[in-house]
Amino acid sequence: MTARVEHTDVGAYALGLLDEEDREAFEAHLLLCGGCRAELSDLAGVASALNGIGPVHDEPAPAPGPAIDLVRRKRSADRRSRRGTFVIGMAAAVTLVAGGLTVGTQLSGGATVQVAQEHSGHLNHLGPAEQFYADGRPIEGKGIDGVTGGLVVESKGWGTHAALKLAGVKGPLECELVSVGRSGERRVMTGWSVPPAGYGVPGSPDPLYMHGGSATPLKEIDHFEVVTSAGKRLLTVRV
Template identity: 50%
Template sequence: MTSEVEHTDVGAYALGLLEEDDRRAFEAHLLHCGSCAAEFRELSGTATALTEIRDFRDAVEEPAPEPERPAEPPGAVVDLLRERQRRARRARRGTYVIGSAAAAVLLATGVTVGAAVTGDGSPAPGHDHGPARALVIWGERKTAQDASTGASGVVGLESKGWGTHVGLELRGVRGPLKCRLEAVSATGERSVVTGWAVPPKGYGVPGSEAPLVTHGGTAIPRERIDRFEVVKEGGGKLLTIPV
C-alpha cells in the first residue's frame, strides 16, 4: 500500500496490521476522508484512537514522536471486522459476475445502450427509454429486416395479464414520415401498439446512427400474435417482424 492509500485499509489499521509506512500514509488519509474516519470510529469504538489521529493532525507539520498504534480491539470487534470484510468480498464478486454477464449479453445482441436521440438531438419517441430498452434486451426477442426498404428492427415481448408488452428498436428509416407499430394475430386481428414521427435525418442511418427505441402494448395475448408490422401513415409498410 506504500504507493497508494486504499479506503478498505481502515480495517487493517484498526487492527494494527499495517506496516510503518502504510500506517503513516493511512493516518494522513484519515485526516481528509470522512467515510474512512466514520468507519474507523465504528470499528474501534474507542476515543483513544480518535485522540491519536487528532494529535497527529495538529503535529503533522512539526517533528514529533510517532503516535502510538491503536489499542488492540476486543475480540467482538475483530469478529465484526472479519464478517464485514467477508460480506464486502462477496458483494464485489457478485457485482462483477452480474456486470460481466450483462455486458456479454449486450455485446452479443448488438443493442446500443445509450439513450437514442433524433437527428436534432432530442430524445427519440417513447414513453421511457429505460423500460423500452430493457424489454428489447431481455424480452422474447424477434428480429427482421427488409431489403427493399432498408429497415431493420427488433421487438422484445413480455406477456401481461392485460395482453402483451412490446418494445421496439428500429433502424434504417428516413423521414419525414409518421409510422406506427401494429400487432397482427393469426386470424388477422390488428392492434396498434405505438406510433411516432420520423424526422428528416431518420433513425439508424448514416449521419443519424441512433436507432428509434420505443414501447407500447396490445390487448392481443402473446400466444395469438402472428407478426408485427411497421406501417407508414397514409399507406405502405416498412417492415414485417414474424413471431
C-alpha cells in the first residue's frame, strides 16, 4: 500500500494487520476520506471480537490460538491477493462459538452477527465510538436550544482523535465536528446527517456517538465545534 492508499485497506487497518509504514499512510488517508472513516467505525469492533477467541474446529487445527492470529497468518500467506479482500471477507464470515462466546459485528456489506456472552445472556451494544467515549474522560460542551454533549479526545502521531456524544438535536440537519486551532485554523473532523427524529430527544432517546480526526495536534487546538451546514453552532467544547 506504500505505492498508493487503497480504500479496501480499512479492513486490514481495523484488525491491526498493516505494517508501520502502511499504517501511518492509511491514518493520513483517513483524515481526508469520510467513507473510510465510516467503514472503519463499522469494522472497528471486529478486532476486539476476534481477540482471545479460539479457532473454529471444522478441520483439524495445529494448536488452539486467538482467531486474530489465524487471520494474521493467513494474511501473510495471501499477500499477493488484493489487499483487504481476505480480511473483510474473513470478518464478515466469522460466526464462532468458542468458550461460550458467539462473535460478530455489523459490516458495511450487510453481514450481521452479534457479540453475546452465552453464560450471561447480555449483548454488547456499544459501538467503537461509544466504547471509546465510555472508557475516556469526557469534556462537557456548551450547547444551544437544548443541545448537549461532549468529547473524549486523545493525541495521536498524526494529530487528534475524538469521540463525540451529541443529544437534544432534531433533524433533518447536516452537521460537522470541527477542530479550531489556537491560530484560528478550522478543520472538519467528521460529518453526518441528523434524521428528522433526531438524537437524544423524546421519541428518539439514544444520543449520537461519532468518531473524528484532525491533523491539528491536540496541544494546538483551542476548542471544538458542532456546526450545521448552514453555519449554526450547536455545541462548543473547550479543551
